[in-house]
Ligand SMILES: NC(=O)C1=CN([C@@H]2O[C@H](COP(=O)(O)OP(=O)(O)OC[C@H]3O[C@@H](n4cnc5c(N)ncnc54)[C@H](OP(=O)(O)O)[C@@H]3O)[C@@H](O)[C@H]2O)[C@@H](O)CC1
């Protein structure tokens with residue numbers, strides 16, 4: 672398995688073209704955040720905005736709307752149970768579903784609607800509760816370009832491979848049965864694309880705090896919205912997440928997702944203006 676090279680950041684994150692506008696940098700929709708887990712959707716949306724997505728919308732429980740607006744006025748918001756969601760989804764470049772969505776009946780209804788509405792030209796990132804729901808309820812998968820971001824327990828639920836048995840070979844075989852790319856998160860995250868695999872050389876136990884995976888979802892959404900769905904963009908997103916965390920962990924015992932998110936524009940600007 673190849674290690675993600677540090678140079679992928681400079682290759683992917685380029686200076687912005689002068690003749691551009693917000694639409695140039697992609698439209699992202701985050702679907703998630705029930706009444707209990709609103710923070711997950713806020714962190715994912717914040718990471719998408721701070722990693723440069725041009726327009727970010729959030730479909731979430733209305734109870735989260737005020738908090739989202741207060742934390743992230745850049746984001747637009749709609750109730751996640753609004754049937755209009757089906758019309759909004761096809762207007763997006765990237766749809767990220769699952770952070771804090773929950774696994775109750777409403778969550779399943781929203782997930783089913785989203786899976787029906789995404790189109791082949793869109794990128795769909797499936798995380799958290801959405802993975803657990805798909806694993807549990809055997810929902811119909813889509814033809815969208817899919818990126819799965821399970822942690823090890825979610826991967827066990829989805830693949831049937833116990834955490835202890837999750838080695839490179841078994842993971843690769845199980846990932847090949849799913850559409851798209853699978854990012855198996857752990858202390859050394861592995862990426863299984865349809866053709867190859869990569870290991871993240873970075874990461875620190877200071878990242879072991881709730882919301883860190885939700886933050887990765889937002890970075891993946893922001894990067895694929897701007898730089899396309901390709902191996903380099905996915906590797907760069909995973910690498911950026913851990914590289915910022917490692918830098919912060921030099922002086923912080925625990926790295927808060929919100930602190931990591933704050934560093935994204937600066938880290939990306941440095942990548943865009945220095946040579947590999
Ligand atoms: N602020 C918010 O709103 C937040 C909202 N969140 C949202 O909550 C929803 C549920 O997601 P979830 O990950 O918290 O719960 P679940 O899917 O049951 O997995 C936990 C179980 O798996 C086990 N486990 C084993 N290995 C593991 C590993 N490597 N990484 C992680 N877990 C591992 C673990 O074992 P244990 O900790 O007991 O040792 C435990 O038994 C989801 O939508 C998410 O987005 C969170 O993001 C938090 C912040």
Ligand SMILES: Nc1ncnc2c1ncn2[C@@H]1O[C@H](COP(=O)(O)OP(=O)(O)O)[C@@H](O)[C@H]1O
Pocket residue numbers: 799821822856857858859860873874875876877878879880881882883884885886887
């Ligand atoms: N000990 C660790 N070393 C390196 N990375 C870690 C460690 N613990 C957690 N992470 C990273 O933090 C993220 C956790 O994701 P996840 O469990 O989905 O979090 P949440 O759902 O709470 O947002 C993953 O990107 C994972 O690789």
Ligand SMILES: [Mg+2]
Pocket residue numbers: 798799822884885
């Ligand atoms: Mg998670």
